[in-house]
Amino acid sequence: MAFLGKTKRTVQQFPSPEELYLSESLPRTTAAVDSLWLHQGDVIRAYAQDHQDTPDLALELPTGTGKTLPGLLIAEWVRRKTAGPVIYATPTKQLAQQVAATAEREGVPVANLTGSAKHWDPADEASVEGSEAIGITTYSAIFNSSPKLPEPRLLIFDDAHAGEQFVGNEYGISIRRYDDENAYLEVVEALKPFLSGLLIQRLEGEPDPGAHHQVRLILPAVDQTALTKLDAALASLPKPHSYKLAMIRSGLAACCVYLSYGGIQIRPMIPPTYENHIYARAKQRIYLSATLGSGGELERAFGRRKIVRMPLPAKTPPRSGRRLFIFPDLVKGGDAIGLTRQIIDLTHKALVLSQDTVSNAEAVAKTLAGDNIPVMGRDDLERQGLESFSDAPTGVLGLANRYDGLDLPGDACRVVVLEGKPDAVGLQERFLSERAEANAALAERLRTRIVQGAGRCTRGPNDYAVVVVLGSDIMKYFSRPENLKALEPELQAEVEFGWQNSKGADPEEVIENVEMFLEHGGDWREQGEPAVAEFRQDAVKVEPPGTDALGKAAALEVEAWQLAFAGDWIGASEKLQKAVPHVGPAATRGYRGLLLYLAGVWLHLGAQDETQRSRARQLVREAALAANRGTWLKEMRDLPGAEDVPLVPEDVAAVNQLVARLRGQLKPKQINDALTEMRAALAQDEATRYERGLTTLGSFLGAEASKPKGQGRCDSAWVWDTTIWMTIEAKSEQHGDGLLPLKSIRQTNTQLDELAADRGMDHPPAGSPSIILSDKLSVDPRDAQTANPNVYLTSPAVVKEIAGDVASFWTNLLMTAVGITSEQAQKDHVTSVMTENGCLPSQVINRLTQGRIRPGD
Missing domain, CATH: 3.40.50.300 (P-loop containing nucleotide triphosphate hydrolases)
Structure with missing residues (x-):
């Protein structure tokens, strides 16, 4: 050549x-x-x-x-x-x-x-x-x-x-307990200086309600010895953890540790990609x-x-196909799973997207698949490619946390099931969502996942697919007007059309509508499309509360985390302090508290004199005020020299009442029997017994607890002197998903005023909440407007968890507090044990008021 x-x-x-x-x-x-x-x-x-x-x-x-x-x-x-x-x-x-x-x-x-x-x-x-x-x-x-x-x-x-x-997530180490328990326990050992004996006992033993779902935040930099032990523990871990450690080791002091019974995540909030x-x-x-x-x-x-x-130069974005949203939990009959199976049976093919683990996502897919319908999962996708599903005549593909990158156009798949709200991917997200009350910071991320997931089977302007929204948590998301209005107008119209045609509909009628849609012939064009167009006329996109504030703070936060990762604690704190005024609205209050706390800790780490240390402690106090009843702050280690944060009045009232009980004619066997009956009552459905369980629970929390007399009154009222009250309306006998009835909201609106009248007062103490306990955790958007701002909707499961924690702290008190002779020492001990178990009134109220019904800031 x-x-x-x-x-x-x-x-x-x-x-x-x-x-x-x-x-x-x-x-x-x-x-x-x-x-x-x-x-x-x-x-x-x-x-x-x-x-x-x-x-x-x-x-x-x-x-x-x-x-x-x-x-x-x-x-x-x-x-x-x-x-x-x-x-x-x-x-x-x-x-x-x-x-x-x-x-x-x-x-x-x-x-x-x-x-x-x-x-x-x-x-x-x-x-x-x-x-x-x-x-x-x-x-x-x-x-x-x-x-x-x-x-x-x-x-x-x-x-x-x-x-x-x-x-x-590349800039961090995630250890799942069930994948590598030895690695998990090695890291927990290094973190023990930050943990109480009770929490260590819970983490090392069998899971219980008080530890299994909770995520703790730890900032290891505040204890140099513990930080050194953590570094050594992480360095001893095998691959792939060793690769991830290399990404963050130089800035490990700036990393947050998120700890739960099921896993540990160690990472900076913002990755040091610089x-x-x-x-x-x-x-x-x-x-x-x-x-x-x-x-x-x-x-x-x-x-x-x-x-x-x-953004797109055109004012109106291109339509990416047509979606028919179905909300099975709103349909008559209460069999959401059964109805979803029927919908999938119409095509014998569906994509199921879940925010849960891989194994659970595939288990849901198997539950929804009909007889003789093959079920695929992540491993099949990685081995054989998406074509193995898209080209197959039948099948159900179940995937966890895969809301992007799946193109299933045309007849490749006509049904996608969104199972569960994708709001807690990783422990950092769980902490922000469940503990720091910083949902505003996650709203954009959550909305994007839902929009992406809903669009997996509509990949062009002429495409069409059914989107089944399955589960009370994601249905509750769509029931909030601020969430709906944040969507593009075309998608708003599709969701609203689906909501109205699912609510109270007969299952047979829903199946007929789905069949008409899948045929996509003249009947749909004559009946369905004009109806969607009507909803589209009124739809206007509105950014949710707090979005603008978070956008203005982002640049300063990025700079702050870069400086912290490089060890410039003073500079990092100053940047976060400049970011705080931007996140001022009520919608971002929880996130503001977190930023203030980080700014205070970082300033303390870099402080050169007492003036800076004093300012650091002040920032932490401001964080506590911003976070309102944020219970995670009570779990954080105090900065050296920090004064004890005084208890809020309702906590003082509760501690005083319990100490008086402990110093009186105490009968341990009677208390243990009452605790056992309380837990049993709150684990069953019969209304009268459940109400007694609620009142017993309130009394063990240091409240004056009772069932008010009269028709239509609340099931239990908890009164902590004149500091704060709580009324509880329990719908323990109502099961299944669906919408909370309007009459339950209207009835609850008046409960606190009626309680005030009983006690000869013009109005209840400021900040007093009214709680509705129900398995029906969604509210029709129009009904939500009728709720008073202080009315909250909570699952009975939360009360069961609180009851378990109350039993734990009382068992502890009966063994440890009775022998303390000093009344002040006894108060301090009771305060400590209640705090550790999340049972101070301020903590309990926080746990019960995560879901306000009325929309708005």
Whole structure:
């Protein structure tokens, strides 16, 4: 073979990505799309005109409207136009394969750089390094302790709205107890200086209600000895934990530890991506997102101070198909699972998305699948690819936390089931949601997952699919007007149409509607589409409360976490203190408390004099005020020199009452018998016995507890002097999901005023709540408006947990408190034991008032 002479590599360039697409330069296959959609052309044209040099740019292309092709065209245009590698990243390998297939179809040269770097084809690496092809990879190939990719001119992140899940979690160690109990217990051992003896006993023993669901926050930096032990414990863990430790070890002091019975997560709240040379040195980073909220979610997820948003140039986003929402829990009969099975039986095929574990998600899929219908899960998807499901004539695919990257257009799948609300992916999210009352900070993330999940089977403007919303928690989400209004108008209309046609409907009628929709013929066009259009006329998108505040704080938070990770505690605290005024609305109150606490701890860690230490303690006190009844703060270690935070009046009243009881004619056997009967009563349904159990529970919490006399009165009233009262209306005999009846709300509205009249007072003490206990945890949006602001809806399961904790702390008191002679010492001991068990009145009220019925700030 003769040697080739010298040739010059030349690449034809074009003024814009749109002209590149319109040229004949791309060797497109016969399967390529005929043309760009109007909005796709608008996006790439706007990019070329205004944003070629914007360092961090987010492009909004709603799910099902084609993000990949515009992303590839921009990538190819930049590759041809500038010297330097171009990398296109996706959250998963399966998504990377889809992008590569699209690139091949459209004639865009790409090279596969997924999986372990040692298995990459050297020729592929060279082609990316030499700007001859676009590198297709995954987020994890970029965000790891030793990335092997070339430093790119341009980085494109597909499905960037999933950034927190696929970037933030790379900068942390997650240990599931049931996967590796030895590793879990080794880390718990290092954390013992932060834990009480009771909590250690609970974590090392069998799970109980008081420990199993609770997430504790620990900041190990406040105890240098404990931090050293934690570092040593983590360093002894095997792979893959050792890889993750390498990502955070230099800034371990800045990391938060989230501890629960089921697992441990150690990570900074915002990832230090500035340390990653592949990411940080790229000339431009483009984030392709289905939704571009304004609450700072992208900035926090990727650790960037500012990401410029370029929304769709068109005022009206393209429609990505039609969805028929079904809410089985609202349908007559109370058999939501059975109705969902019937819907799936119409096509014998469905995608089931759950926020639970992989095993539970697949178990739900098996429950919903009909006889002889194959069930697939994550392992099948990874081994055989999505085609194994999409091409199959029948099947149910069950996946956990996979709300992105599944394209099932046309007849590939016509039914998607959203099982459960996807609001607690990881312990950090659980802490923010369940303990810190910082749901506003998670709202954008949660909304995106739901929108993405609902769109998995509608991948084009003419596509259509049924979306089954299964479970009381996700149904409750859609029942909140502020959540519904935050959706795009088209989706609002679809949800509202589905809600109204599910509520109180006969199951047979619902199945007929689904059949009509799936036929998608004249009957649907004549009856269904006009009705959806009516709802669409009134729909207007409104950002939820607190969104603007969170967006303004994001840049300062990113800077603060960068400084903390680098050990600049003073600078980090100052940044967070500047962020706090932005998160001032009531909707972000819980998040403000968390920021204030972190600012106080960081200032203490860097303090050089007593003035700074005093200011640190003041910030912690302000955090307690901002967090209102936030019980997590009571669990945190006091800063040295901090004064004891005085008990709130209702806690003082309770402690005084219990100490008086302990110092009186105490009969331990009688108390133990009462505790046993209380727990038994609250574990059954019969109304009269349940009411007695509630009143007993209130008395063991130091309240004057009784069942008020008279028709239509509450089932139990708990009174802590004149400090705070609580009325409880229990619907223990009403089971099943569905909507809380309007009459229950109206009845509860008056309970506190009636109690005040009984006691000769004009009104109840400020802040007193009224609680409705019911398994029906959703309220019709129109009925919610009638509730007083102090009316809350709570599951009876919460009361059972409180009863278990009350039994624990009384058992402790009977063994330890009786022998204490000093009354003050006894009060201190009772306070400590109640606090540890979450049983101070302020803590109990917090546990019972997580679900206010009336919408608003």
